[in-house]
Amino acid sequence: MQRYTAPLNEIRYVLKALDYDQEVASLKPFQDFDLEMAMAIAETVAKICQDQLLPLNRVGDEEGLKFNPEDGSVTLPDGFREAYQTLVENGLMGLTGPAKYGAAGAPETLGIVFSEILTATNKSFSMAPGLTMGLVDALNHHASEEQKEEYLPKLVTGEWTGTMCLTEPQCGTDLGLISSKAVPQDDGSFKLTGTKIWITFGEHNLTDNILHFVLARTPDAPEGIRGISAFVVPKLLDDGSRNGIFCTGLEEKMGIHASPTCVMTMEDATGYMIGEPNKGMRSMFTMMNMARLYVGIEGIGLSEIAYQTALAFAKERRQGRSLNQERQETEEKADTILVHPDVRRMLLNVKVTTQALRVLAAMVGVEVEKSRHHEDEKVRQDADDFVQLMTPLIKSYGTERGFQNISEAMQVCGGAGYTTDWDIEQYMRDERIAMIYEGTNHIQALDLVGRKLALHGGRLLQTFQARAMGELQKCTAHDELNELCGEFQKAAGRLMEVTMMLAQKGPSDPEVAAAVASNYLNLFALTAMGYAWMRLARYAIESEASDVETRLKSARYFAQMILPETGLYKKLCEADKAVMMDFDEEEF
Numbered sequence: 001m002q003r004y005t006a007p008l009n010e011i012r013y014v015l016k017a018l019d020y021d022q023e024v025a026s027l028k029p030f031q032d033f034d035l036e037m038a039m040a041i042a043e044t045v046a047k048i049c050q051d052q053l054l055p056l057n058r059v060g061d062e063e064g065l066k067f068n069p070e071d072g073s074v075t076l077p078d079g080f081r082e083a084y085q086t087l088v089e090n091g092l093m094g095l096t097g098p099a100k101y102g103a104a105g106a107p108e109t110l111g112i113v114f115s116e117i118l119t120a121t122n123k124s125f126s127m128a129p130g131l132t133m134g135l136v137d138a139l140n141h142h143a144s145e146e147q148k149e150e151y152l153p154k155l156v157t158g159e160w161t162g163t164m165c166l167t168e169p170q171c172g173t174d175l176g177l178i179s180s181k182a183v184p185q186d187d188g189s190f191k192l193t194g195t196k197i198w199i200t201f202g203e204h205n206l207t208d209n210i211l212h213f214v215l216a217r218t219p220d221a222p223e224g225i226r227g228i229s230a231f232v233v234p235k236l237l238d239d240g241s242r243n244g245i246f247c248t249g250l251e252e253k254m255g256i257h258a259s260p261t262c263v264m265t266m267e268d269a270t271g272y273m274i275g276e277p278n279k280g281m282r283s284m285f286t287m288m289n290m291a292r293l294y295v296g297i298e299g300i301g302l303s304e305i306a307y308q309t310a311l312a313f314a315k316e317r318r319q320g321r322s323l324n325q326e327r328q329e330t331e332e333k334a335d336t337i338l339v340h341p342d343v344r345r346m347l348l349n350v351k352v353t354t355q356a357l358r359v360l361a362a363m364v365g366v367e368v369e370k371s372r373h374h375e376d377e378k379v380r381q382d383a384d385d386f387v388q389l390m391t392p393l394i395k396s397y398g399t400e401r402g403f404q405n406i407s408e409a410m411q412v413c414g415g416a417g418y419t420t421d422w423d424i425e426q427y428m429r430d431e432r433i434a435m436i437y438e439g440t441n442h443i444q445a446l447d448l449v450g451r452k453l454a455l456h457g458g459r460l461l462q463t464f465q466a467r468a469m470g471e472l473q474k475c476t477a478h479d480e481l482n483e484l485c486g487e488f489q490k491a492a493g494r495l496m497e498v499t500m501m502l503a504q505k506g507p508s509d510p511e512v513a514a515a516v517a518s519n520y521l522n523l524f525a526l527t528a529m530g531y532a533w534m535r536l537a538r539y540a541i542e543s544e545a546s547d548v549e550t551r552l553k554s555a556r557y558f559a560q561m562i563l564p565e566t567g568l569y570k571k572l573c574e575a576d577k578a579v580m581m582d583f584d585e586e587e588f
Contacts, residue, residue, distance in 0.1 A: 002055075017536055018366055060122065061430075063077040091104050094157055103156035108365045124430070135163070142274050143232075160210060165264055169197055175284075181193050184218065189270050189271065192216050192245075192269045193267060202264045211232055214231045215230060216229060230280030230282075253433070299398040300398060307350045307409055313416065318337075350405040356529035360532050370383035389461070392448045392521065403428065406428045441518065472534065475538050488563065495527045495570075515580060
């Protein structure tokens with residue numbers, strides 16, 4: 001039996017620490033979504049996910065999918081369709097979509113909360129609503145008003161789901177190699193032909209219709225990414241007839257067995273262009289950037305459920321003797337494995353990093369809405385800078401640390417953790433893909449060092465520095481945070497030293513940036529998590545939280561046991577690129 005209780009108290013605490021009511025609920029579109037309403041929605045989400053989706057998680061993993069090659073249909077395990085309808089009936093499929101088209105119109109911060117709980121309870125299932133909301137975002141920003149009126153009401157209510165059809169057999173990250181063709185028709189539509197692979201929820205039985213977001217080329221398009229246009233291709237046409245887009249196979253995967261990963265074949269499929277010709281990458285990146293944020297949150301959700309599972313095991317498992325004989329004799333629980341320092345180390349590693357990543361993700365949710373709706377242009381700019389800078393960090397480090405945390409949780413359980421009895425092995429398999437899709441983690445690192453650091457003359461980094469140093473100044477007023485502040489200053493100093501090195505060497509040797517990018521991203525992410533912990537710990541003191549002592553102990557642990565990792569990453573960033581580039585091909 002899978003073990004999980006949505007961390008609603010922790011979520012409430014984080015939102016309060018980030019001053020949710022003032023920062024988000026005060027914005028005009030969200031005045032109906034104050035903290036109490038936000039938590040009421042979170043409680044509804046938690047109940048549905050715990051009652052319906054969590055019991056289906058192992059079922060989906062073991063039963064998998066049924067593919068019918070005769071008609072290309074895909075059937076999900078029993079119970080998935082009913083769970084989907086429950087979310088639809090509660091208005092949760094379009095939680096953060098635009099209210100103008102029938103969605104709840106909730107802030108992105110609530111979407112992040114929803115995503116964490118949904119992923120923790122059933123990652124396979126969570127990918128359907130996640131992709132649909134990504135398509136909603138792309139259409140809302142780039143589609144014509146007529147297209148919005150036609151498609152968005154069906155997507156935000158959950159009547160339809162959406163996909164993202166990018167990858168082809170001959171190309172993955174390099175979308176410039178796309179060969180799918182879109183031939184214009186007299187009525188303004190296009191006929192699309194080509195094959196897409198690894199298309200999540202490309203076919204399923206949750207809804208009757210599916211709207212596919214497809215990248216393709218028109219006949220006169222220039223080569224490379226400058227010749228790519230974006231289209232929507234519905235499974236069913238307006239008259240109810242079947243369109244020429246079919247699932248022709250399913251990928252057999254390491255994990256997420258109940259999530260259909262499809263080969264989609266288009267044969268004169270009717271589609272409609274979104275945005276301008278040859279400008280499809282714009283709408284693709286709108287969808288992709290939000291998807292990257294939510295992929296990072298997958299790491300948080302699965303890290304949380306793995307932690308809860310491992311903690312339950314540690315509190316039940318009796319093995320060895322207490323280091324304190326007197327305590328063992330007076331407390332029955334003293335001889336569980338929780339008394340061992342290394343078990344505590346592993347559990348605390350998971351706990352404090354999950355907490356920090358949750359805060360960072362919630363910060364981004366807050367800043368997304370400020371970037372869109374705040375009245376002050378400078379506030380909007382600063383918020384957007386923060387979102388752009390944090391997105392690759394959360395996607396990459398959130399998934400890396402999530403996988404590492406699941407591994408730590410498995411280790412706590414010993415041999416039992418490697419079996420299906422305690423479910424952690426499923427979480428590990430399900431999480432592993434997150435480091436690959438929506439742009440591999442190295443792609444995130446290249447985006448960080450190759451684009452985000454230089455954007456607007458380094459303004460994004462300056463925005464982060466100003467926020468972090470401002471928080472540091474506030475924290476230094478509290479003696480209890482001296483250790484955390486000191487370690488953060490060291491981490492920030494290391495980050496700035498490596499950043500200066502990149503600024504000096506990068507222009508003359510682009511391979512330097514590529515060689516250090518992944519380690520640099522990890523250094524930056526850990527520093528940002530230190531910033532998150534300062535904010536969390538300061539709030540605990542100033543709000544006189546009932547668990548302030550526990551919060552401060554956790555902050556101290558993060559300062560002593562996690563932040564020093566920045567020293568290692570600085571050292572790795574300073575290594576000569578020759579250690580990896582001097583090998584000839586035959587030497588590998």
